[in-house]
Amino acid sequence: MTTIMSRTNSHARRMERAVEQATEAGLSGVLVTPGPDLTYLSGYQPTAVTERMTLLILDAAREPVLLVPALERPDAEPAAGAAGVSLVDWADGEDPYTAVAPLIDPLGHYAMSDSAWAMHLLGLQRVVPGAHYSSMTGALPMLRAVKDPGEIDRLSAAGAAADAAYEEIVCVPFAGRTEREIGADLAGLLRQHGHSQVDFTIVGSGPNGANPHHEMGERVVRYGDMVILDFGGLCQGYGSDTTRTVHVGPATDEERTVFDVVRRAQQAAFEAVRPGVACQEIDRVARQVIGDAGYGRYFIHRTGHGIGLTTHEPPYLVQGETQPLVTGMCFSIEPGVYLPGRFGVRIEDIVTVTEDGGRRLNNTRHRMHLVS
Secondary structure: OOEEOOOOOHHHHHHHHHHHHHHHOOOOEEEEOOOHHHHHHHOEEOOOOOOOOOEEEEEOOOOOEEEEEHHHHHHHHHHHHHHOOEEEEEOOOOOHHHHHHHHOOOOOEEEEOOOOOHHHHHHHHHHOOOOEEEEHHHHOOOOOOEOOHHHHHHHHHHHHHHHHHHHHHOOOOOOOOEHHHHHHHHHHHHHHOOOOEEEEEEEEEHHHHHOOOOOOOOOEOOOOOEEEEEEEEEEOOEEOOEEEEEEEOOOOHHHHHHHHHHHHHHHHHHHOOOOOOEHHHHHHHHHHHHHHOOOHHHOOOOOEEEOOOOOOEEEEEOOOOOOEOOOOEEEEEOOEEEEOOOEEEEOEEEEEEOOOOEEEOOOOOOOOEEEO
């Protein structure tokens, strides 16, 4: 059924802020198609995303307008009314792009949702050939990056639910079972602890752990394996994403050394979090620890990514990202070391920026957990 998030005036304020950001970026406004941006800004989430065009139009020159298919108007009316958005509908057989034309500046430049269908963008270009469009992430990277207290509460709840799932999964046997079986148990625990949607459960055992995005398979976990567990989904509409690395039975000295390098890198990156620090600095700090230990070429991905209504969103903690951290940003810190053909180690927490540092939203211990 159609989802309408609880709202007061928060959605109206978000739409106003989006227009302000667009104006500051030299844009005429924002065009929002179904997806996380539409939910975030208006509180409206269509029953299903189809070829029929739905478009929220935010323009500094007019009040917000939501264009919807006529058959979906009854579903959209409650959300639009609560958010103070005018509705315009179009019927099957009519050209929805013609309905949009009078609502936007014919020579304007708009940020448009990354998830917009190409057919809709091309349709707008046909009827408004003088207008220009940029991707939302490229033009307005900060649109959803700073979370309000209610969003942080939901992300905290999602993190706590993922932590609870982890505390239980390490109590089940690993040796002699397939990665897929362990992953299925983990997904079930996420749902049991409040997740409405499980997006991924990575179980990378032994040499499979050296592939950061390994898809769990039929490999049987063996005594002596290092095992990466990376899992998350949606809880109360907001994302969880955490990684812990466990070991089946006692670990070797080398495995403990690599694990400790990653643990120290994750801790150092966390301690570097504070408002005003560039995103790339967090990546640099983690990479420095791993590089100094001689494993720099085995850290093969960025240190982190933003999280909110989606698992991956701005900000990104990576070299070249000069965006300063702002209080309320939430992102992962997840350094790793991956030794091809042997094993991998990754430790990941979701962190929110506070006024004087950072706060973890995942709170399970970072020590190497020995499982059976």
